[in-house]
Amino acid sequence: MAEWNRDTPWRQGHLLCAKAVAALGLCQADALGHTVVIVATHDCDLAQASQVESTIEVIVGRAINKLDGNFTHAKTPRRLHIEFDSEVSCAAEFEATAKVCIQKIGLAQFSPRADARLSPSNYNIFQFWLASRYRRSAFPDEFERRLTKETKLADRIAKTLKPHGALIAGIFFDVDDGLDITHSGPDDTYTLDIYIMHSAEPDFEAAKAAAQQASIDIQLAFTEKLLTPTKTWQQVELRSCEIVSESVLTYQQFKQLKRWRLEHISLAADPQQPLLEK
Numbered sequence: 001m002a003e004w005n006r007d008t009p010w011r012q013g014h015l016l017c018a019k020a021v022a023a024l025g026l027c028q029a030d031a032l033g034h035t036v037v038i039v040a041t042h043d044c045d046l047a048q049a050s051q052v053e054s055t056i057e058v059i060v061g062r063a064i065n066k067l068d069g070n071f072t073h074a075k076t077p078r079r080l081h082i083e084f085d086s087e088v089s090c091a092a093e094f095e096a097t098a099k100v101c102i103q104k105i106g107l108a109q110f111s112p113r114a115d116a117r118l119s120p121s122n123y124n125i126f127q128f129w130l131a132s133r134y135r136r137s138a139f140p141d142e143f144e145r146r147l148t149k150e151t152k153l154a155d156r157i158a159k160t161l162k163p164h165g166a167l168i169a170g171i172f173f174d175v176d177d178g179l180d181i182t183h184s185g186p187d188d189t190y191t192l193d194i195y196i197m198h199s200a201e202p203d204f205e206a207a208k209a210a211a212q213q214a215s216i217d218i219q220l221a222f223t224e225k226l227l228t229p230t231k232t233w234q235q236v237e238l239r240s241c242e243i244v245s246e247s248v249l250t251y252q253q254f255k256q257l258k259r260w261r262l263e264h265i266s267l268a269a270d271p272q273q274p275l276l277e278k
Contacts, residue, residue, distance in 0.1 A: 002108040004050040011046065013123045014039045014112035015084070016058065023110075024102050026060050034063045036092040039112075040099060040130060050104040057101055061094035069165030070158055070262045073199075074129035077261055082126060084116040096133050121201070132261070139258065142183055143175055143190050146235040153236075156221045158262045160214050161196075167210040169246045170197045172257035189237040194218065195257060200247035211243035 016037040021027055028035045039046070041056040064081065071081040077096060084090040118126060148154040161168050174193040183190055196218075198211035222238040244253075 002105075004104040004108045006047045006049075008046060008108070009111055010039060010056075010107065011043050011112070012039055012041060013118045013126055015116055016107075017110060017113050020107060020110035024106055026058070026100065026102075028060060028062060036061045036063050036094075038092070038094065038126075050108075054104060055101040056104055056107065057099050059094045059096075060098045060100055061092045064091050064093045065089075067091055067165060069162045069168070072125075072166045073169045074125050074132055075161075075170060075262050077129070077132040080126070080129045082118070082122055082129075084122070085119050086116040090116045094129075096129075139173070139175060139260075140180070140182075143236070146190070151225050151235055153221060153225060156225075157218060157260070160217045160221070161262070164210040164214060167199055167203075167207040168196060168214060169199050171195070171260050172197065173260045174257055178256060186234045187232075189233050189235060191237050191239055193239050194241040195249075195253075196241065196243045197246050197249055198243060200245050204245070208243065208245070215241045215243050 016024075016026070016039075021035055021037050026035065026037050037058050037060050039056060040059050045053055046056060067081045067083065070076065071079045071093070074080060079096070080094045082092060082094070084092070144154075157171065161171065172195040174195070176191055181190075194215075196211045196214055198207040200207070219238065219241045222236070222241075226234050226236060226238070
């Protein structure tokens with residue numbers, strides 16, 4: 001039986017070959033022949049001897065024909081659509097709940113797929129997605145209720161961004177200038193500044209144009225829903241909806257803003273609990 005040591009060829013983000021998937025019993029029942037399995041364990045943990053850490057974590061996904069823009073760029077913590085560098089089109093869908101632990105010794109006899117790999121940028125996206133499950137922005141329940149149930153504007157945002165796919169890297173919110181303020185009634189509005197972050201590569205101008213159109217559409221949706229009927233803002237006041245390239249977003253801005261996930265769940269507590277500082 002092959003041994004597992006620090007010279008292992010396996011790295012985070014590598015894909016299992018079809019023989020390994022079958023041998024380890026990882027084929028999805030409803031996707032035989034289309035199962036895609038990716039290594040989630042970090043390189044440092046992969047390098048540990050099997051006597052020290054006997055298992056590694058993989059995610060069982062499936063091949064897809066088309067990327068859904070709402071699931072690219074780690075926009076949601078539960079589902080990821082991502083492409084692999086390959087001679088033929090190769091994309092896959094992964095669910096955060098589909099993680100499986102397998103024995104290192106069982107994988108040691110196999111080599112990673114050489115025909116499909118993550119590019120450096122997509123590898124970073126994969127890492128961000130893995131981390132997003134445990135580092136998500138928490139918004140006040142009342143704010144989320146207004147945006148999702150009361151106004152349905154959360155759905156409008158998702159529908160607006162979906163056609164632009166990978167051109168939009170993410171959307172960030174600044175609610176009440178970062179202050180934890182309790183609001184009551186539709187006239188007691190939250191203030192909201194939105195930042196739409198677009199990709200810098202491979203087509204900066206196309207991504208910028210997509211972000212600009214998304215900004216226009218989002219501002220129109222908020223105005224029609226929350227300002228036009230009464231001539232004064234209700235529920236949530238949209239103060240701005242700006243676009244920014246991922247190449248110029250500063251680290252300070254990144255720390256101050258909260259990323260709005262398109263499959264967002266708030267603190268979900270009643271009564272609402274105070275937010276922890278980021």
